[in-house]
Amino acid sequence: MLYLKVGTLTGLRPCEWPGAELRRSTRDGFAWMLVVANAKATNRRAQRTLYFAELDLQTADDILAWIRIARSSRYQRLLNTVGRLLWKVTRELWPDRTEWPTLYTTRHLAVAAWKAHFLCRGQADAERLDALATIAALMGHGTDATASQHYARANAGRRVVVPAADPEEVARVRQVIDLHWFKKLIECTEPGPEGGAQSLSATPTP
Template sequence: MNKHRTKTDSTILDYQSRVATLSKRCGLEANDENYFKKLVEQLLIEKEQISTSTWRKKKAALVWYLEKNNIQDLADSLLAITSEGTLKKPHRTSACKKKHLTKREEDTIRQELESLHDAGDFWGLQLLPITELILTTGLRPIEMKAAKLYINQQELNSEIQDHLEHYSGNYPTLKIRNAKNTNGRSFGEFRYVDLSEVSQRNILAIRLALLHVNKARTTENDSVSFEDYYEVLRKAFSRLVNRLFSDKHKKISLYTYRHQCIANLKSAKTPLSHIAAIVGHGNDLTASEHYGKGRFGRGGAGLVKANPIDVGKVKLLFDKKVNKNLQPTQN
């Protein structure tokens, strides 16, 4: 009887992704005689740095992979290892940050920023369009500095040769340099986000946000690097959030808006491969494992769409990783 017959396709993909990550970290090829043992050792090394829930998921994935390759003795040994020693309460900084915005939180912050904007407050003028930019497009805040808006095909064609090889969506479109590409966690240097169904109000917000970011000035009107500008911007937003929600255990950050964008896309039943293409992930499982849940989303009209060419790159990269790291070595 096949033990794996009851596993759904999504579960198997999840297991493959987790084992592929372990394989990359252990630094051995699948044909090495110590490969399977090293996978287990790598998981045990990580045990003290991960939560009980994550341990159970990674353990289940590795047990499945070992059994799939007929390494039953090692699989049985791993099954016998309990969760004792895992982090009961993760202490990583990310664990203290919110991964979704309630409707009340989103509206409260927007209303406060609108009031500050109308009053001419320096950071209110900038944070209002910047939060809308991240919430709409899901870009990483650090990616704002190299993002560029193209209203029509002529604008894109005037700057990018053979643009049809890179973008096949509608307009306007936002070109974003993938921040995680250098370490292999994305599918290419750039990605494009289709804004054709985004409201004109949000298009204007995106345009204003990019103007502020490109100027990168302080309250003294001094020109600074983007990194220095973003650090001050982040602190200004943190002060505002602390003032509005002083009782919150988990803090809302600018990155929370990226999480909420992904939750909104999930809520609208956007395929994971399309979400990966929109937000610059290297495979279509990252959003499902680490980002906002669909139940917290407010999907509907006006959401961004993926560039079909980028979707193809996501699928190609994921298939390549799986084929490289998960080739069975025993019958």
């Protein structure tokens, strides 16, 4: 499904697609840039830019196709249809679960992949803070508390193309996270001897 493919790559909220623009990059070292008007456009966060070193033509066409759909008059109706299908299919597949995928799950999967890419054990404090700020900038958040609200284990992120954030947007992210606490969180959520998480499960914030 087109929505699932482009959503897990870009991490956009469903409501952000109508205002998104995919362009050839103006930044050296990158082929494409996806400019997004932030849904939560608070102080100094009117938009964010995701830079891709490369995208195959099919993926670029898929993003452009979904942007066209998002700008059409039928977009909200289509989202409602996709949401209902997800509701029906996921409950048939996993009837015993207490939580099921939603339209926002694509965003959550994208963030898990970004955390798998940017965060790792053994990072110096400065490296970790930069990684957290980068993830927050890619999400359109104003603080680095993103990872404290939801930490997806590093191995939870699939191997996907990971965008780069705008350095100026990264610099504007406010540091609020307690690194000592965050390191403890990583230790608690890393796979145990049987390959599963030792503890802690949370639901991502939008």
